[in-house]
Amino acid sequence: MKKKLITFICFSVILYLGFLLIDSYHPNVDYPLKIGNNLSTEIYENNFVTQLSNPVNQYDMDIPEGFELISENSHLQLYLEEETMGIIIVNKDNGYVWYSYDVSRDYDQEIADDPNKVDSINLIKSGIILQLYSDFRDNVFKSLLEENLLGNKTVTITYEFSQTGFTAHIDYTDIDIKFDVKVNIENEDLVIEVPYESIDEYDPKLGEPGNKDVLINNILVYPFLGATKKEENGYVVIPDGSGAIVSLQETPSYQKVYNAPVYGEDLGYIREPDISMTSLTVKPFSRITLPIYGMIHDVGNAGFMVISESGDYYATYNYKPKVETDYYQSYYAYNYREEYHQFQSRSNEDQNIIIIQKKLNQYDLKQRYVFLSQENADYVGVAKTYRKYLEEKQHLNTITNHSNYETKIDIIGNEIEMGILWEKNVPTTTYQEAIDMIKTIKDDGYQNLDVSYKTFDKDHHAYRFNIFRHLGGKDDFKKMHDYLENNGVDFHYYVDYVKSYEAHKYSATRMNRKALSDANLSYMYPYFYVNNAKYLPQFVQEDYPLYDDNGISSLTLNGLDQILYTHKDKERNNHYCNENIEYVKEALQYLKDKGISINSYNPDAYLYPYINKYYDAPISSSGLLFIDATIPLLELVVSGHMPMYSPYLNFISSEENTLLRLVEYGVNPSYILTKKNTYELKYTNSSHIYISQYEALDERMKIYDSFIKKALSRISGVEMVDHYFYQEGVSVSVYANGLKVVVNYTDSDVIYNGNTIEAKGYDVL
Amino acid sequence: MKKLLTLIIMVFVCVFTFSLDVQATNTNAPYYTYTADSNGNLIKTTEAYTPSKQINKINDQSFELLQHIYVDDEDYIYITDSKAITYVEQIDPETGEPMINPNTGNVVEKRYVGKIIVLDKNYQFVGEIYHDDFSNFITSTFVTKDKIYVVDLTNESIFIFNKEEFIENQKIQLEQTITKPTHPIFQDQYNDEGERVVNGYDYRPEHIVVDSMGNIYVQGKKSKNGLIMLDDDGSFMTFFGGNPLRIPIIDRVRRFFLTEEQEDKLQRETDQKIIHDIPSNIAIDDKGYIYTVTSSIPTNPIKKFNTSGRNFFKKDMIGLSNMTSIWIGEYNNVFAINNQGLILEYDTNGNLLFLFGGMDATNSRAGLLNLPVSIAATSDDNLLVADQANKLIQVYTPTEFTNIIHEAFEAYYNDGDYEESREKWEYILQYNSLFDYAHIGLGNSYMRDNEYHDAYQEYYYANDYMGLSDAYWGIRQDWMRNNLNTVILIIVLLLITRVIYYFLNKKYQYSKSIGERINGIRRKNQLFDEMLYIFRFLKHPFDGFYEIKRENRVSMMTSTFIYLLLGIVIILNYRFTNVVFVPKVGINITYELFILGFILILWVVSNYLVCSINDGEGSIKNVYNATAYSLTPILIIMPFIIVMSHVLTLQEYVFYQFGYLLMSIWTVFLFFFMIKDIHNYSVRKTIGVILKSMFTMLILGLFLFVVFALGNQMIEVVKNIIGELINR
Structure with missing residues (x-):
């Protein structure tokens, strides 16, 4: 018996020692960079050149018959054509006249020649276009000029005039819909409003079985205002990504339309997340984060910009280059109602019907046109006008305009993967390792660091704040916190109150009453779920004591780009984007009041009042074929108020162009790092990250740093006051401190004002 | 094949000044790039190729219907456009002047449909090949050192042009036309009444490659037997590299039971159901390996054949469905494209290196495709893709x-x-x-x-x-x-x-005192005692069965504990065995344990049931306990195997296997005699009972599965009804 016991004990000991041996064996391999000590590059082509000296013009343009002066102030005149609700705005600064449709054509003659064109001409002339949901009408676009078979107008418009403009009561008598449109001039601006209260779908049988319901889908206000066939020296300013411009040539180089929802897609309406091969490989378009666009007819002379003041969260930006009509068009369509797929079977997802949302989206539509003249009439003017608008509304934090070159580092502390039995934590950078890593980074010469620490919290199935024992526990956390604070590192904790990776009681539901989710496509979780916005203030309040206890005074918030959605609650009531915005603001205001500063990734414009640092600043547009140049529209608005940081440079392939872009736009570099090998992330929720270990990245970071330091140390954080394209592939950014950064993307040296700018290089003048 | 030397047609010298509509874009690619890890999972990676140029017009003429793109050794680019129209001024052979139509006074022009446009490596226009003999459906080209092969699908012909004359002097000189092979297999057969009794084999050439000997491998559009191999004269040699037939499984099962006669009867019916995987494109590398791609096979669409027809690419290579075109690169790497606009690159062994691209119906971003039909690469690895729907050639730069x-x-x-x-x-x-x-x-x-x-x-x-x-x-x-x-x-x-x-x-006398102490614990602690009983049981299994059955030597608690320990050992095996022997990726141990537990319960129940109607003496408790003890060899040996795995490498796999073998034999032995002794059967009866038990397990398992599936629906129905009631 004892023999057996001894055998058993010996055996156990051997087993134990064996396990120890196996587990301790993890040599680390460091890769020295022996070759390729230079930056990879690619062809860069940008055909757009700014014409630097435009003569200042005065215009003498006609006001056609039928238009009557309604209102006038020291800057503008407003004319109205009552039949079409067409308007004309005269910019008194230089006499430039803006028509709400092309008045030079003889429409009566055209209709006489070809009666079939009447519908399309009506749409062009009509001040308001109503896009409808209707199952018996083919033409879902409805103009104000429509007639029934007897030749009677089906729309009645009654006007009320005031000092500053007019209010039109529009009644579509054949489809039983009415609403008011207010058009007023305020100083240099034209303001158009559609109050929610005035919208009335008054068909008494609406919703009854058998009734052929006609419902509002979109309202388009003056979609042809500023539309043009060709402008010698003009362009459209599109808010895609960092911003882009399209020239108004006689023949567009590509007849491609572009439309994108402001602040991104509304996840509440989607049927189910798209996880097809296409969604895996095709990058989504850049989000539109600024609710503006610009139309410049004559650079340096005439243009206007549009701000969607209210209803921006339901607006879709549209650009049309002579598609369907002969005009370049740029406008917002305001969405009031959408259709969605309602599943009828739990097991068979193919069994579903399309349902049209019953209640209208509840918001007041308000769109502001600012007319630009002289030096303001270009994309810089568009950006600066919007900047001024935000500043006046105190929507931009005022910070001192000093250069602040920082390297941003996101550290992944804890991740999650599927263990043998259940989910397990994967510590990728413990608190102590974070200290060591930051120490090394500082020793490597990075003086100013901005560090966010990110942990996946199993309890919440989300990236939230917690102190983890396996990362070192409370003491180590305090050590890390103190080390970072004492060494001048700007430290934030990364939290995401919006996304969680498992559906739970806080998850919102889509309009089709499934959990509101989208494709995440990490190795660990195929989907993420979006929390109901009404819980955000609660989450924040619950977490605040934790932050307070642990000395967290700054947060990096992510996920806010997903928060604008329309959804249904358990009682089947609709909730709208504007409600969500209020919840977000409440939560952020709470944090702000408690003295916690907030930073965010690619935040939408409505968040600016709460944000201190702008991460993941777009440094390019979506790469659309038809654009003539990518412009720093966003940077012109934001720079000097919030320091901006690039997308992670870990993943760039065209290094020279990207770094030159950082210099051109004045954007700080940014990385995502772990102390442990990137393989640790491979099966986690961060499986899309394929390089993160500092030891593997340090050489590249060093090269990047030395490349951009010369410019960014002097201009980063300073307001960019001007920007232009000096010649093909050469751009000039001018900063408030008087410095000029000339960036040469071409393969040959360029002379700028007597200074030689090296090929694929830049200079600060 | 007779060699035909046709008229030399003067190439109409390009009267337009050269112009090529090339658009270039910058910065980010509009797609993510993936690579595969060694387990075949896709992981994101740095961009491998970025879209650089788009060619959409040549000499101010848009593409009409792009079919194929080819790049030769000198980087001349051959673009096949089957619907491009060319008007050529006719030259009077006597005067050398352009011919004038006497009625109109205009220069006489001849209209050609379909042409090959040739560019040099800087995308500069070199010339065009068109010909009287072209039908309206030329599909592809293949270019050797001195010949340009043009494939014509409708005419079922291959035209061979002199390359040097064309490149140097822009002369279109047809050297040879290879028509449909004369071999009887390709000919229709008629009976005496002139009715067609046998259809000739479908030739329909779409793409070809030519090896260094001048043999032509033809990929026929409907060639069910694979590639058609012709010699340099165009005589049929053999079929080559066909894909195996896919016969629906039900027919395969049916065939097993049918007589020959019945089988013949069914043959015609079956023929229609067989899925023929016809290669959709073909390529050849400089070593003479022939590559095919088949759009209807998603799992291993690309095959690399040597001359004897052996496939060198592994069966589980990563592929996509609808892959339509392949190209062999400079390093014998393989490029392929599918009609969703995805571009794949494999290394020379068929491992996926990159996957990128994608479809964009609006075509508003350069680099996304709409209907790509052909891919080729230049010697500096620039990829050229012909997009039929967007009518352009997209260039990607590495x-x-x-x-x-x-x-x-x-x-x-x-x-x-x-x-x-x-x-x-x-x-x-x-x-x-x-x-x-x-x-x-x-x-x-x-x-x-x-x-x-x-x-x-x-x-x-x-x-x-x-x-x-x-x-x-x-x-x-x-x-x-x-x-x-x-x-x-x-x-x-x-x-x-x-x-x-x-x-x-x-x-x-240490051992004695230790022994006494242990015995003391054994007396107090039943579990401890019964655990140590394992050793006695293993030493004297027959006594053990007797004691378990007759003396109730062990309790069910101990057996349950043993089952738990077995579970732990299995987990340990996954967790701690040398990774060389037990891969650590993609295992779901919970699921596995659940299945094992389920099988165990099924076994105990069905064995008891079967034995109780077969005069078995054991109770269900006996079966439960004895089964647990019969599995104990695993408990003893498995930890040794786990530890041993850390001393062994794959070269000594046999030792590792031996451990498993020993464990298995021991367990099976105990199992067998467990049943025999517990139920007091003869050897023969025991075998019978084991088989019956297994059958019962199968039936029970199926039954439970059905109940489970139905039950789920039942619950769903009840839930729905309750939901309706509450909501109404």
């Missing part, structure tokens, strides 16, 4: 990252320069730490330098088990060399301890 990967493969496989390749692998890892091929490459070069620890780490990252095993062998070798003395010393010390213990024990 990034620095990709160039280095190509160079690394070149250095490693072709030149055997491990030092150089190591530097390149290290560079690659600075841009993608998860690039398994780089880790394997690095591991291999560490192995050559006998740096086993580093190599082990690299292989470990890449999940390369063969490499791991080799590196482990090296580590073990080193360890042995360094520590042999220590090991021997420890063994000697252990022996001495044993001897000392022996003598001390004799004097002080």
Whole structure:
């Protein structure tokens, strides 16, 4: 018996020692960079050149018959054509006249020649276009000029005039819909409003079985205002990504339309997340984060910009280059109602019907046109006008305009993967390792660091704040916190109150009453779920004591780009984007009041009042074929108020162009790092990250740093006051401190004002 | 085949000044790029190719219907457009002047449909090939050193032009026309009444390759037997590289039961159901390997054949459905494209290197495609893709990252320069730490330098088990060399301890006192006692069965504990066995344990049920307990195997296997006699009962499955009804 016991004990000991041996064996391999000590590059082509000296013009343009002066102030005149609700705005600064449709054509003659064109001409002339949901009408676009078979107008418009403009009561008598449109001039601006209260779908049988319901889908206000066939020296300013411009040539180089929802897609309406091969490989378009666009007819002379003041969260930006009509068009369509797929079977997802949302989206539509003249009439003017608008509304934090070159580092502390039995934590950078890593980074010469620490919290199935024992526990956390604070590192904790990776009681539901989710496509979780916005203030309040206890005074918030959605609650009531915005603001205001500063990734414009640092600043547009140049529209608005940081440079392939872009736009570099090998992330929720270990990245970071330091140390954080394209592939950014950064993307040296700018290089003048 | 020398047509010298509509874009590609790890999972990576140029017009003429794109050894680009129209001024052969129509006074022009447009490597226009004999459906080209082959689908012909004359002098000189082979298999057969009795084999050439001997491999549009191999005269030689037939499984089962006569009867019916996987494109590399791609096979669409028709690519290579075109690159890497706009690159062994691209119906971003039909690459790895729907050629340029990967493969496989390749692998890892091929490459070069620890780490990252095993062998070798003395010393010390213990024990009777103490615990603690009983049971199994059955020697609690321990041992096996023997990726242990537990319960129940109607003597408790004890060899041996796995490499796999074999035989032996003794059966009856029990398990399992499935629906129905009631 004892023999057996001894055998058993010996055996156990051997087993134990064996396990120890196996587990301790993890040599680390460091890769020295022996070759390729230079930056990879690619062809860069940008055909757009700014014409630097435009003569200042005065215009003498006609006001056609039928238009009557309604209102006038020291800057503008407003004319109205009552039949079409067409308007004309005269910019008194230089006499430039803006028509709400092309008045030079003889429409009566055209209709006489070809009666079939009447519908399309009506749409062009009509001040308001109503896009409808209707199952018996083919033409879902409805103009104000429509007639029934007897030749009677089906729309009645009654006007009320005031000092500053007019209010039109529009009644579509054949489809039983009415609403008011207010058009007023305020100083240099034209303001158009559609109050929610005035919208009335008054068909008494609406919703009854058998009734052929006609419902509002979109309202388009003056979609042809500023539309043009060709402008010698003009362009459209599109808010895609960092911003882009399209020239108004006689023949567009590509007849491609572009439309994108402001602040991104509304996840509440989607049927189910798209996880097809296409969604895996095709990058989504850049989000539109600024609710503006610009139309410049004559650079340096005439243009206007549009701000969607209210209803921006339901607006879709549209650009049309002579598609369907002969005009370049740029406008917002305001969405009031959408259709969605309602599943009828739990097991068979193919069994579903399309349902049209019953209640209208509840918001007041308000769109502001600012007319630009002289030096303001270009994309810089568009950006600066919007900047001024935000500043006046105190929507931009005022910070001192000093250069602040920082390297941003996101550290992944804890991740999650599927263990043998259940989910397990994967510590990728413990608190102590974070200290060591930051120490090394500082020793490597990075003086100013901005560090966010990110942990996946199993309890919440989300990236939230917690102190983890396996990362070192409370003491180590305090050590890390103190080390970072004492060494001048700007430290934030990364939290995401919006996304969680498992559906739970806080998850919102889509309009089709499934959990509101989208494709995440990490190795660990195929989907993420979006929390109901009404819980955000609660989450924040619950977490605040934790932050307070642990000395967290700054947060990096992510996920806010997903928060604008329309959804249904358990009682089947609709909730709208504007409600969500209020919840977000409440939560952020709470944090702000408690003295916690907030930073965010690619935040939408409505968040600016709460944000201190702008991460993941777009440094390019979506790469659309038809654009003539990518412009720093966003940077012109934001720079000097919030320091901006690039997308992670870990993943760039065209290094020279990207770094030159950082210099051109004045954007700080940014990385995502772990102390442990990137393989640790491979099966986690961060499986899309394929390089993160500092030891593997340090050489590249060093090269990047030395490349951009010369410019960014002097201009980063300073307001960019001007920007232009000096010649093909050469751009000039001018900063408030008087410095000029000339960036040469071409393969040959360029002379700028007597200074030689090296090929694929830049200079600060 | 008779050689035809047709009229030399003067090439109409391009009267337009040359113009090429090329658009270039910049910065980010509109798609993500993926690579595959060694387990075949897709992982994101740095961009491999970025869209650079778009060619959509040549000499102000848009493309009409792009069919094919080809790049020859000198980087001349051949674009096949089957619907392009060319008007050519007719030259009077006598005067050399343009012919004038006497009625209209206009120059007489001839209209050609379909042409090959040739560009040089800088995308500059060289010339166009069109011909009287072209039908309206030329599909592709193939170019050798001195010949340009043009394939015509409708005419079922291959036209061979003189390359030098064309490139140097822009002369279109038709040297030879190869028509449909005269071999009887391609001919329709008629009976005496003139009715067609046998259809000739479908020829329909779409793409061809020509090997160094001048043999032509024709990919026919409907060729069910694979490629059609012709000699240089166009005579039929053989079929080559066909895909195996896919017969629906039900027909295969049916065939098994049918007589020959019935089978013949069914043959016609079955023929229609058979899925013929007809290759959709073909390529050849400089070593003469023939590659085919088949759009209807998603799992291993690309095949690499040697001349005897053996496929060198593995069966489980990563592929997509609807892959329509392939191209062999400079390093014998394989490019392919599917009609969703996805572009794939494989290394020379068929491992996926990159997958990128995608479809964009609006075509508003350069680099996304709409209906790509053909892919080709220049010698500097620029990819050219012909997009039929968008009517353009999209050019993709490799990034620095990709160039280095190509160079690394070149250095490693072709030149055997491990030092150089190591530097390149290290560079690659600075841009993608998860690039398994780089880790394997690095591991291999560490192995050559006998740096086993580093190599082990690299292989470990890449999940390369063969490499791991080799590196482990090296580590073990080193360890042995360094520590042999220590090991021997420890063994000697252990022996001495044993001897000392022996003598001390004799004097002080340790073992007796320990034994008494243990017996004391055994008396107090039933579980402990019954656990130690395992050893007695294993030594004397027949006594053990007797005691379990007659004396109730063990309790059900202990058996349950044993089952739990078995579960733990299985988990330990996954967690701690050397990764060389048990891969650590993609196992769902919970699921596995659940299944094992389920089988165990099924066994106990069905064995009891079967035996109780077969005069078995054992109760269900007996079966439960005895089964547990019969499985104990696993408990004893498995930990040893786990520990042993850390001393072994794949080369000594047989030892590892031996452990398993021993364990299995022991367990099966105990199991068999457990049933025999517990139920008191003869050997023959025991076998019968085991088979019956297994059958019962199967039936029970099926039954439970059905109940479970129905039950789920039942619950759903009840839930729905309740939901309706509450809501109404």
